[in-house]
Amino acid sequence: MSGNRFNAFQDHGVGIGLRIPHYEHIFSRKPVVDWFEIISENYMCDAGRPLATLDRILEQYRVVQHGVSMYFGSVTAPDPEHLKRLKNLVRRTKTPWLSDHLCWGSVDGAYTHDLLPLPYTWEAVERTVERVRMVQDYLEIPVAVENVSSYAAFTGSEMTEWEFLTEVVERADCGILFDVNNVYVSAMNHEFNPLDYVNAVPADRVAQIHIAGHSKYEKYILDTHDHPVIDPVWQLYARAIERCGPTPTLLEWDDHIPSFDEVHAEAKKAQRFLQPHATELVRAAK
Amino acid sequence: MSAHANVSTTPPTNRSLMDLAALQREMAAAVMQPLTPDENMRPTMPDGRSTTAVAASFIAPNTRLTAFERLEIYNRQYWYRVLGALAEDFPALRAVVGNSKFDALSIAYLAEHPSRSFTLRNLGSKLPAWVAAHPEHTGRRHRLAVDMAKLEWAFVEAFDAAELAPLTQRKIAALQGDSLLTLQPYLQLVALHYPADDLVIELHRREKRQTSEAGVAHEEVSGAQTAVPRLRPRPIWLAVHRVDLSVYYRRIVREEFQTLEAIRSGSALGEALDAGFIGSRIPESKRADRVREWFGDWAEFGWICAG
Ligand SMILES: [Fe+2]
Numbered sequence: 382m383s384g385n386r387f388n389a390f391q392d393h394g395v396g397i398g399l400r401i402p403h404y405e406h407i408f409s410r411k412p413v414v415d416w417f418e419i420i421s422e423n424y425m426c427d428a429g430r431p432l433a434t435l436d437r438i439l440e441q442y443r444v445v446q447h448g449v450s451m452y453f454g455s456v457t458a459p460d461p462e463h464l465k466r467l468k469n470l471v472r473r474t475k476t477p478w479l480s481d482h483l484c485w486g487s488v489d490g491a492y493t494h495d496l497l498p499l500p501y502t503w504e505a506v507e508r509t510v511e512r513v514r515m516v517q518d519y520l521e522i523p524v525a526v527e528n529v530s531s532y533a534a535f536t537g538s539e540m541t542e543w544e545f546l547t548e549v550v551e552r553a554d555c556g557i558l559f560d561v562n563n564v565y566v567s568a569m570n571h572e573f574n575p576l577d578y579v580n581a582v583p584a585d586r587v588a589q590i591h592i593a594g595h596s597k598y599e600k601y602i603l604d605t606h607d608h609p610v611i612d613p614v615w616q617l618y619a620r621a622i623e624r625c626g627p628t629p630t631l632l633e634w635d636d637h638i639p640s641f642d643e644v645h646a647e648a649k650k651a652q653r654f655l656q657p658h659a660t661e662l663v664r665a666a667k
Numbered sequence: 668m669s670a671h672a673n674v675s676t677t678p679p680t681n682r683s684l685m686d687l688a689a690l691q692r693e694m695a696a697a698v699m700q701p702l703t704p705d706e707n708m709r710p711t712m713p714d715g716r717s718t719t720a721v722a723a724s725f726i727a728p729n730t731r732l733t734a735f736e737r738l739e740i741y742n743r744q745y746w747y748r749v750l751g752a753l754a755e756d757f758p759a760l761r762a763v764v765g766n767s768k769f770d771a772l773s774i775a776y777l778a779e780h781p782s783r784s785f786t787l788r789n790l791g792s793k794l795p796a797w798v799a800a801h802p803e804h805t806g807r808r809h810r811l812a813v814d815m816a817k818l819e820w821a822f823v824e825a826f827d828a829a830e831l832a833p834l835t836q837r838k839i840a841a842l843q844g845d846s847l848l849t850l851q852p853y854l855q856l857v858a859l860h861y862p863a864d865d866l867v868i869e870l871h872r873r874e875k876r877q878t879s880e881a882g883v884a885h886e887e888v889s890g891a892q893t894a895v896p897r898l899r900p901r902p903i904w905l906a907v908h909r910v911d912l913s914v915y916y917r918r919i920v921r922e923e924f925q926t927l928e929a930i931r932s933g934s935a936l937g938e939a940l941d942a943g944f945i946g947s948r949i950p951e952s953k954r955a956d957r958v959r960e961w962f963g964d965w966a967e968f969g970w971i972c973a974g
Contacts, residue, residue, distance in 0.1 A: 430826065430827065450786070494745075538727075
């Protein structure tokens with residue numbers, strides 16, 4: 382597997398999200414896992430069990446940090462305390478790159494703890510680029526921004542989501558955490574063709590890929606990370622790998638979490654697209 | 668599925684002139700406004716404007732959902748998330764006041780104190796004081812509810828707060844009346860109206876909250892109402908602390924509690940001991956022995972650190 386400068390040229394294979402219900406299994410069985418993704422915020426405390434356990438994981442596994450509250454698109458500046466804690470954690474985990482979302486979620490110091498969509502405007506491009514650059518300079522490791530699932534679009538938008546993503550990552554000179562499930566969810570909610578998105582994303586900047594399951598409602602799809610990956614999402618993944626080459630891939634499963642083995646088996650399905658003979662399989666999946 | 672993006676069909680003349688800061692303030696205000704009792708978005712904004720008009724001013728509809736309905740998804744998601752987080756951290760308070768009263772209490776609290784932190788861990792930081800000041804939200808068992816809120820917040824702090832290097836036995840032996848000390852940050856001092864510590868342990872056990880490997884593993888918050896036994900009021904002084912990464916509740920006497928509180932608020936050791944024995948019925952002749960015992964415990968648990 383070949384890396385790029387946005388994932389520090391790492392050959393990470395297929396990982397899964399580290400989740401509390403799986404700790405016991407991981408410590409007692411020591412399963413072979415290419416890598417774990419952690420939610421940074423869960424370990425940005427001062428001491429105690431979360432950090433002690435993380436240290437045990439770090440002894441045996443490669444860990445990549447993924448954040449949920451940097452809010453690159455928020456107009457209010459990030460809390461300096463947040464940045465300081467994040468940097469301390471980066472030193473602890475030695476994460477080769479770090480990701481957070483292309484969204485906003487707090488304003489004037491009040492936090493929604495949600496990943497709220499941005500209007501795709503030039504003003505938002507500028508604001509977001511400034512923030513990504515600032516965080517990347519401060520942390521001194523490559524930063525990747527992740528496309529989110531969204532349920533609302535804005536009347537003020539001046540471009541498509543993929544155009545917006547491209548403008549941001551090119552101007553900020555950062556990587557992309559490309560979430561193909563989010564592409565699918567947003568395509569359904571906003572009535573565009575998800576392949577247009579996958580075909581437009583700057584492939585040389587994709588540091589990592591997320592795959593996940595979701596919930597379908599009558600009138601919209603929610604990104605709930607509580608199901609296996611559906612076939613149309615595997616097809617988008619296949620196309621993404623075809624364009625980006627083998628890329629560190631991670632399965633997200635956050636709710637109704639099944640056994641470790643079940644989650645790991647679901648993640649490992651990605652390997653068939655990453656193997657040397659993958660091209661044929663990619664064709665088969667179409 | 669159509670191959671075009673919705674955004675490209677919006678004529679430029681319809682575009683909102685709202686800047687990013689204004690959009691985020693407007694959207695956050697709508698998203699964080701409490702839902703109606705039927706869990707829908709409210710028809711009016713806090714300032715009296717129509718939510719339908721506000722939503723339409725910056726959100727585009729699609730073929731299935733209006734601007735109002737699209738914004739409502741975020742409004743609901745916000746409340747489900749923060750209410751869920753609070754219910755996870757305060758299961759015993761929820762059991763004491765009852766599930767529906769707890770929801771109303773949480774909504775009122777969060778409307779007044781929305782999260783000011785990047786982490787949901789701190790969501791309940793102001794809840795103990797808020798519950799104490801709002802008996803109308805707790806019902807008949809107000810003082811027990813206050814106890815629960817205090818204890819469960821102390822649990823959150825004791826679980827992952829900082830740990831300093833404690834004083835060694837030798838340094839403790841050399842302490843003087845004017846020595847300034849710092850308490851271990853994870854040590855929480857909680858005065859209760861009821862022996863609520865046993866009840867919290869029991870309720871957390873029933874909620875299957877286990878401080879197993881690496882975290883507090885929360886089961887899904889259940890909708891079932893948990894029965895709470897009657898308790899007789901009786902003052903309890905509690906040190907909530909951490910041993911081998913697990914949280915424990917240790918009952919201490921009032922004098923020890925007062926001494927620790929005085930140390931925490933910055934008093935030198937001599938003054939802290941004087942404050943500790945205010946109103947004490949422990950005879951003067953026995954006090955030195957008691958203090959020696961406390962220091963033995965503090966050394967064992969690593970509660971005191973250099974000032
Ligand atoms: Fe994702």
